[in-house]
Every structure is written in structure tokens, then in C-alpha cells.
Amino acid sequence: MTDVKIVVDSSADLLSMDGISFASAPLKIHAEDKRFVDNAELDVVGMVEFLYSYKGKSSTSCPNTEDWLSAFGDAERIFCITITSNLSGSYNAARVAKDEYEAKYPGRKIELIDSYSTGPEMALMAEKIRELAMAERSFEEISEYMKGYKTELLFVLESMKNLANNGRVSKIAATLAGFLGIRAVGRASDVGTLEMLGKFRGTPATITAVTGYMRDMSYSGGRVIISHCLNEKCAEELRDAIRHLYPSADISVRECRGLCSFYAERGGFLVGFETA
Numbered sequence: 001m002t003d004v005k006i007v008v009d010s011s012a013d014l015l016s017m018d019g020i021s022f023a024s025a026p027l028k029i030h031a032e033d034k035r036f037v038d039n040a041e042l043d044v045v046g047m048v049e050f051l052y053s054y055k056g057k058s059s060t061s062c063p064n065t066e067d068w069l070s071a072f073g074d075a076e077r078i079f080c081i082t083i084t085s086n087l088s089g090s091y092n093a094a095r096v097a098k099d100e101y102e103a104k105y106p107g108r109k110i111e112l113i114d115s116y117s118t119g120p121e122m123a124l125m126a127e128k129i130r131e132l133a134m135a136e137r138s139f140e141e142i143s144e145y146m147k148g149y150k151t152e153l154l155f156v157l158e159s160m161k162n163l164a165n166n167g168r169v170s171k172i173a174a175t176l177a178g179f180l181g182i183r184a185v186g187r188a189s190d191v192g193t194l195e196m197l198g199k200f201r202g203t204p205a206t207i208t209a210v211t212g213y214m215r216d217m218s219y220s221g222g223r224v225i226i227s228h229c230l231n232e233k234c235a236e237e238l239r240d241a242i243r244h245l246y247p248s249a250d251i252s253v254r255e256c257r258g259l260c261s262f263y264a265e266r267g268g269f270l271v272g273f274e275t276a
């Protein structure tokens with residue numbers, strides 16, 4: 001197996017990866033007198049319940065250069081994947097850390113990937129890198145392959161309050177969600193911002209819309225990862241609906257960690273998928 005390390009920020013919802021060197025750099029979630037570090041120790045359910053009843057100001061912050069350097073550790077070859085640079089400073093901090101690391105240790109190399117997305121789409125990228133490393137592909141071959149690896153992200157949100165309050169979507173877009181029983185569906189745009197697609201009432205209509213958007217976005221039966229925030233039921237219904245249409249699809253359902261839970265909010269879910 002090719003000796004590479006995979007490093008992501010915590011928006012990828014990954015705590016570990018089997019059979020490969022791995023680290024996650026935490027984002028942080030801030031309330032007035034509380035701070036949640038998005039690492040393996042975070043009680044995500046406790047945080048979501050706290051935020052649900054909390055009426056004060058809350059925000060997030062990205063990993064700093066030190067966080068990234070400590071995630072890089074002492075690896076010789078690293079693939080580093082960040083949340084979209086158009087909504088977070090994570091990519092910039094990772095770039096500063098990469099430059100410092102490569103200058104300090106000549107010969108070491110970091111391939112930095114701006115996902116222009118987050119959550120399960122980042123997890124798909126990380127898993128593809130792991131698969132190629134397991135298959136003995138060289139660092140350069142993996143870098144080359146990843147330039148053509150095509151994936152997309154859809155999201156389904158019951159509330160966009162935290163996104164709007166933190167300036168990640170317009171207040172107008174945020175009004176798409178937030179009415180009882182109404183869910184807003186959108187996608188990560190090509191430049192890594194939120195692009196709203198429509199609003200739907202009830203689970204069956206939402207699931208039909210999501211599988212329809214997936215097809216329109218050239219999904220044809222590849223790998224899918226669904227991350228949900230306290231909404232396993234919907235995530236599993238979506239998984240079953242996709243499986244019904246594409247019987248051989250490889251689909252996994254996971255829980256959002258801290259950062260994605262903060263923005264997706266209770267009931268929200270994200271769908272990352274490979275495209276043709």
C-alpha cells in the first residue's frame with residue numbers, strides 16, 4: 001500500500017479511516033458562554049439539543065494553521081481536503097500550514113484539495129484516495145486521478161437559521177425553510193456556495209425531489225453517502241428509495257458531526273454522490 005496520510009477538516013464527518021494514516025482538524029462552534037470543539041469527544045446530540053433551545057448568538061470558526069500542522073504530524077505524503085473556500089477560512093489556513101510544512105521539511109509533500117463542498121462529498125473524496133492508496137497507486141497518480149473524480153452534494157434543510165445568521169446564505173434564501181413541514185433542497189454550486197433548488201412539503205415529496213435532482217445531476221448508480229442530523233429515519237428512507245432505483249448502488253448512512261450539525265440543524269441531511 002502507498003504510504004500516504006489523509007487529513008480533512010471536521011466538516012467531513014469522519015473520525016477515522018480503516019487501514020490508512022488519518023487525522024481531522026477540528027472546526028469550533030461558539031455560543032455566548034460555551035464552546036464546542038468538533039472532535040471525537042464532542043457530544044453531538046447534546047450540542048444540537050442545547051442549540052435548539054438556545055436563543056443567543058452562535059457562530060463557528062475554522063481550524064487555524066496550528067491545528068492543521070498538528071494534523072499533518074510527521075507524514076511524508078499528505079492529501080488534505082477542506083470545506084469550500086467560499087464559505088470558510090479553512091482552506092486558506094491549510095494553505096499557510098502546507099507552505100510552512102513543505103518549507104520546514106524539504107521533500108515532504110501535501111496535495112491540498114478545496115472540496116468546494118463539505119460533509120459527505122468530502123468523505124467520498126477521502127474514501128477514493130484511500131481506495132487508490134490501498135491499490136498501490138503512487139502519490140502522483142492519486143493526485144492526477146482526483147482531478148477527474150466527479151462528485152456532487154445535495155442538502156435538505158428544515159431550518160436555515162444558523163446559515164442565515166452567520167451570513168452563509170441570504171435571509172431571503174433562508175425563508176425557503178423554516179415553515180413547519182417545509183424542507184428546502186439545494187446543492188453545492190460549482191464555486192462551493194449554496195444554490196437553492198426548491199421547497200417541498202413532507203418526506204415522500206422531498207425524497208422524490210432528491211432522487212430526481214440526483215438523476216438530473218448525472219447520478220447513475222455510483223457511491224452515495226448520506227449524513228443526517230438526528231434524522232436517521234429520513235436518511236434511511238432516502239437510502240431505500242435510491243436503492244430501489246439503482247439496485248447495485250453502494251450507499252452508506254452516517255451522522256453529522258459538530259460543524260455540519262450546527263448548519264444543517266436538527267432534521268437536516270446532506271447527500272454526497274459520485275456522478276458519471
Ligand code: X90
Nearest residue numbers: 060061062088089117155188192263
Ligand atoms: O469557517 C467556518 O466557520 C465554517 C463555515 C461553514 C459554513 C457552511 C457550512 C455548511 C454545512 C449545510 C448545508 C450544505 C451546504 C453546502 C455548501 C457548499 C452544511
